[in-house]
Amino acid sequence: MLCFYNTLSRKKEKFSALKKGIVKIYSCGPTVYDFAHIGNFRAYVFEDLLRRYLKYKGYRVLQVMNITDVDDKTIAGAKREGIKLSDFTKRYTDAFFEDLEKLNIEKVEEYPRATEHIPEMVELIKVLLKKGFAYEKDGSIYFQISQFKEYGKLSGKPLSDTQRPTWPPSSAAGEQRREDADEYDKENPADFVLWKKAKEDEPSWPGPGKERGRPGWHIECSAMSMKYLGESFDIHTGGEDNIFPHHENEIAQSEAATGKKFVNYWLHCKFLLVNNEKMSKSKGNFFTLRDLLERGYDPLAIRFLLLSTHYRHSLNFTLDGLRQAKQTLKKLNDFYLNIKSYLHTGGASKLSFKDRIRRAEEDFEKAMDDDLNISSALAALFDLIKDINKAISEERIGESDLREAAGLIEKINSVLGILKFDSPKEIDEEERRLIEQREEARRKRDFELADRIREELKKRGIILEDTKDGGRWKKVS
Numbered sequence: 001m002l003c004f005y006n007t008l009s010r011k012k013e014k015f016s017a018l019k020k021g022i023v024k025i026y027s028c029g030p031t032v033y034d035f036a037h038i039g040n041f042r043a044y045v046f047e048d049l050l051r052r053y054l055k056y057k058g059y060r061v062l063q064v065m066n067i068t069d070v071d072d073k074t075i076a077g078a079k080r081e082g083i084k085l086s087d088f089t090k091r092y093t094d095a096f097f098e099d100l101e102k103l104n105i106e107k108v109e110e111y112p113r114a115t116e117h118i119p120e121m122v123e124l125i126k127v128l129l130k131k132g133f134a135y136e137k138d139g140s141i142y143f144q145i146s147q148f149k150e151y152g153k154l155s156g157k158p159l160s161d162t163q164r165p166t167w168p169p170s171s172a173a174g175e176q177r178r179e180d181a182d183e184y185d186k187e188n189p190a191d192f193v194l195w196k197k198a199k200e201d202e203p204s205w206p207g208p209g210k211e212r213g214r215p216g217w218h219i220e221c222s223a224m225s226m227k228y229l230g231e232s233f234d235i236h237t238g239g240e241d242n243i244f245p246h247h248e249n250e251i252a253q254s255e256a257a258t259g260k261k262f263v264n265y266w267l268h269c270k271f272l273l274v275n276n277e278k279m280s281k282s283k284g285n286f287f288t289l290r291d292l293l294e295r296g297y298d299p300l301a302i303r304f305l306l307l308s309t310h311y312r313h314s315l316n317f318t319l320d321g322l323r324q325a326k327q328t329l330k331k332l333n334d335f336y337l338n339i340k341s342y343l344h345t346g347g348a349s350k351l352s353f354k355d356r357i358r359r360a361e362e363d364f365e366k367a368m369d370d371d372l373n374i375s376s377a378l379a380a381l382f383d384l385i386k387d388i389n390k391a392i393s394e395e396r397i398g399e400s401d402l403r404e405a406a407g408l409i410e411k412i413n414s415v416l417g418i419l420k421f422d423s424p425k426e427i428d429e430e431e432r433r434l435i436e437q438r439e440e441a442r443r444k445r446d447f448e449l450a451d452r453i454r455e456e457l458k459k460r461g462i463i464l465e466d467t468k469d470g471g472r473w474k475k476v477s
């Protein structure tokens, strides 16, 4: 039974999708004013794990991640360089997608840009004005939180506390994700801006009232999530620093406008520390993904390290931990290559491993069903590896069991995404020739040569599998 810890109810709940077979997810995305750092990527990797596991469970996933391409920081950045806002944000949007690919994060279905959805935001603000949840002051428009009685239900903060938007009390969150930096006059200090009146020299759009301007950050996510996923949808994710005020405000805006429940499950991932301290440029422990790749670290090891701690536990990122993650990954890779290359031995198991393999699969799934308990899930995998290695060294396991174990690893990897089976394009000419030569040798029943070439290819991370329809191969990096 699949369960998630829901921030809204503060307990684990059985997951049930609004519409059978499909899960709709909204994940808060980047503000594209700089390269994303590894703290950001912890959240994106967690969201990728969630997505992949839902697919593993047989759901179709419709996921949306916003790209915030207009705000104080992006405007300031473009101004500093004297270029157009769209040119400035394109650079960091492209970089973001490159980084996602490096970390083997699947593309979600929609990446709406804020600047391309201003009319939707304006419409939503108009509804809020009409229903009496918003007011205009000096050309800007604010959400009046005293009108929304359920304000505070996500963060658990009473209305009187919301005038100090410093949640969580002491954390690295401030630097990890953007705090709301709106500094405009409002009736109540806790009210938040929906529409900012244009300042001189700033990009602006026609607004809900007379004034040109630009949207606040919170309205962006309400408008774009509802556009692509409907007024009510299944899951909303983000970093824990998003809970207040950002997600609290999203609920207020959306539910005030529609009168319906906005989101059923709120999942938040804890922030990341580096060397047990909050990341900061002055302490020298601030890393973008690019920093780490330039220093030669393996992106899949970074992914593995980011996902191997449960998303609701704090993760302490260290370079030592990264080296260990690399070691573990190598072990897994080698194991996979090994069992694949044993497939041609054709021996029979002395004792069937089928039950043992099925148990590993069940344990993996049971752990992941429990709010994505990744540590237990990984333990299930590595326990199986230990048992199989032992059986191999004692020559107790045969081809059909190894084939089944390899299949399970591939299945589990569809969730973890830590082993990369490259597409056919990515072998070079020489490797292609070797594969052909081996096929030829096999046809001529020169098994000695065929085996020698197989070993050579294995050294290059290419594994071969002989089927009735001829040889198949896979490259593992």
Ligand SMILES: [Zn+2]
Residues within 6 Å of the ligand: 027, 028, 029, 221, 246
């Ligand atoms: Zn958001």
